[in-house]
Amino acid sequence: MEFSTKEFDSPIGDIDGRAKVIAAVALVVSIVMNAPLKPIEFFGVALVLLAVALMGRVRLGRLFARSLVVIPFAGAMALFAPLKLVESWTFSGVQTALSQGWPLMVDMISVAWLSVLCMMTLVSISSSSEIYAAMGRLHVPSVFVMLISFIERYLELFRDQIVTMQRAIVARAPRMSRRHMVGVYGGLAGNLIVRASEKGERVFAAMEARGYTGTMPTLVPPKFGASEILLLGTTLLAISAMALY
Amino acid sequence: MRTSFRMFSRQIPSYEEFSILRKNKSSHTYSRMVFFAEHRYGNRNIVVCEIDWVKGIFGMHIPDGMLSTGTWVTCWFGAGGVFAYACSWVRTHLDRSKIVVMAVLAAMVFALQMLNFPVAGGTSGHFGGGVLAALVLGPLPASLVMSAVLVVQAVFFGDGGITTLGANILNMGVIAPFVGWAINRLLCKIHDSKKTRIVWAAVAAWFGVFVPACAVAVELWASGSANFLTALYAMGFWHAIIGIGEAVITAGVITFILNAKPDLLDDVVQSKGSNRGVTIVLGIITLLAAGLSFLASSAPDGLEFVYFEELGFAQDSVVGTFLSAPWQDYVIGGIGNETLAGVLAGIVGAILVAALGYVLVRFLKAGANEPFSKKSMK
Structure with a gap:
């Protein structure tokens, strides 16, 4: 059972957990709010995440496989979307609705996958204790x-x-x-x-x-310096680009 | 069926053997029995397409992108309110040792979700645990436990989205435990014996699966992601069947606990019997109703229709005659997104009304608590 796939120390992995959590959540919210995504937006965000994963020395195949977990969930729910276009519940009616509504389905699945990819990238570049400490x-x-x-x-x-x-x-x-x-x-x-x-x-x-006081200690010292501000600034830029494009 | 039974009598195969066996349908049941627990999240990349696809269909974890902004923001408000109250309640009512027990039980509920049972047509459901947690811990600690489980699933495993986390917590972490707990408590008041408690627990567990599934359908419909009846039928039908499995397992758990450690259930019945749970649920429903105000019809209400359209008064003659409302047409000014502005206006309005009501009740109560009423003094 793996909560985190962090295996190597990396420049991006050393950034404070708070900055990483805020950046990931902000990006997910932005992706969802900007749906349906244009192809350029979709590939732009995917490339940003790919760059982060490469900088974090994450195994890309593993990250990609873990992100695919959402496909069955999102796919099943997205199936409902074209069905709302059904005018008559006959075979041809459903077929017509599916042929017209598949872009809706693709939009939903792409947003869900990109969001999960974002969270999986966060988990891949941070240890679980780092995320708990950030939450605290x-x-x-x-x-x-x-x-x-x-x-x-x-x-x-x-x-x-x-x-x-x-x-x-x-x-x-x-x-x-x-x-x-x-x-x-x-x-x-x-x-x-x-x-x-x-x-x-x-x-x-x-x-x-053993001296437990109610809080779990962490070995990760809190810091909020230039690298954290840079990460948040980059995220803000990406979000603005998506909103303004 | 027979094939799958033969499978059980086999010696447990290695993963390589299993990879070959899973090609046929009978091995699917076997895989759920033994291998799902081992590989559920660990080697997700290997098993996801082989095993998890059936679980995904009609699952209750809503991924990102399925709900509209108005719906997920509303659900966040509802879930956040309960979450904050549950945290403060747990901190004030439970000592640290009990919180640790709760935390261990949270890990156990997470682990119990690995218990899969066959449903029908090759699909399977997994144990939810929300109602069981409520029966063992009480509804508020149970909602915290389920929230923790859902956060871990969303952040670390991609089960459910981040924006939709509020909706998922609301469905599985609030509605499930509260509905199950309330039904169980109500039925226990009608007849309370060892045998009936098992039956009531099963009934509560069934409702604890079915009602949240219907809530998912409502949320999908409110978001415009699905036709209401289609979503309700798909979610309700399958979860009515999955609920039977949940009910049987919950009944088994309650039977075991009643035989082995009955005080585990008695503590809950005695200590968590306040009306606050009901108040919270009512509060959530109010907030949700307020938040979903964007679904309201834009057509004029009866009075407006008669006044402006039947009697022919001009709207301009009325505007400015009375005090102008700060948020006209139930929309907060200055927010670009009209839906979001409407949702926020609804929620703030509901909170204001609740606060006014609270002050009024406190005022009346203060008078009622006086030893002598003013009438009797005259």
Whole structure:
């Protein structure tokens, strides 16, 4: 389970997390607000992201593959768009609507993909702890930041437990019916909840014994210098270009 | 079906073997059982096209670009309000040890979303967990837990958009836990026993899937992205079926907890029984209704129609006679985007009315709390 794909230190990776998060979110909002994107806008933003990824020494193939995750989601929802052009619910009516409405579908999918590419680039050039620290410094409630950081910290543990339990089910009841299986999943999940609540209490006791004060420390020092301002300025320019074009 | 059962009796294959096996349909079920959990996000580039395509269809995570500006801004306001209140509630009502337990449970809900079950026609649904979190933690902590899960999914895994995060939180992090919790609580008031609690939990879980799915349809329709009935049918129909799986799993969880650690559920029933949850839900609905004011018809209302069009009064004769409103036609001036201006005007108006109402109620309450009323003093 990988939250971040950051593998190398790079000039762009060293920029403060706050600047990176603000730039990424601003770019996504701008992409969405400027939809439908013209081809030049689409390729312009994609090229900017490609440049950022190259500067961040990110594996491009991996980044591209991760960004494709949105296609099934966006594609399914975008299917609705041409259907609103249907005048009569006959085969030819639907066919006509689809032939006329496919640009709508393409617009929706391109915006969704570009937005995900933007977030995946952010995640690729930043470590998860850097993003949590940035969220904290951007005044996201500490309770919430803690919840998110705990998801990463304990997800591996629960994932392993679920996989182990699933294997145990497969090993012990190979011919179970689907209906029965869903019921067994309920027991499995219940077992996990009880374990999680008990583990949570033990975790807190252990953390408090090690001096936990309610906030997770980070090794990334806060800084907001020329490189951060440059990144934000470049983002602002890109957004302005999209808005004014 | 038989083929898939034979699959289960096999020794668990390696990933290379699985890559060959997944070519046929029967292996799909098997893949969901064992491999989905291992590869869901880890090697997404490999499995996304092979496995996840079915989950994408009729999924509830709305990606960027699907909602109009008016809709996603409105949803952000609704979700943000609940989020802020939930954060302050958790900070004031739960001690640090409970918050850590909540955080561990958040990780668990995230992990439980790996539990996929077959639905129909080769599609499958995955466990949501919003209602379950509400039953175990209470609605406000549950909405925080679900928000955290959704933020992680959107930022790190591209499940759901950033602009649409408000809508996703509203659907899966607010509507699902609150609707499920309210239904469960209502039914528990009608009849409360160990057996009925399991049934009520299942009913609540079903509604906790179905109602948010309908909310997604409404949001898509409000954005002009889909025909209302098409979206409602597609989302409602499939989620009515997925809801059955969610209901069965939730019932199983509640059965297990009632047998193994019943105090986990009792704490919630006793401690989170205030009316604040209802107030919050009503507040969200009000804000949403205000925010969706851009959908209102631009045709004149009844009085305007009679006054200006039937009786023939000129509009200019009225304008300036009375005090001029700061935001005429429910649009904040100075904002270029008319839809956004209308949405903001609606939301600010609703907040102002709520604030006035609050002051009025406080004023009346202050009088009511006095030991003797003024009438009795005379």
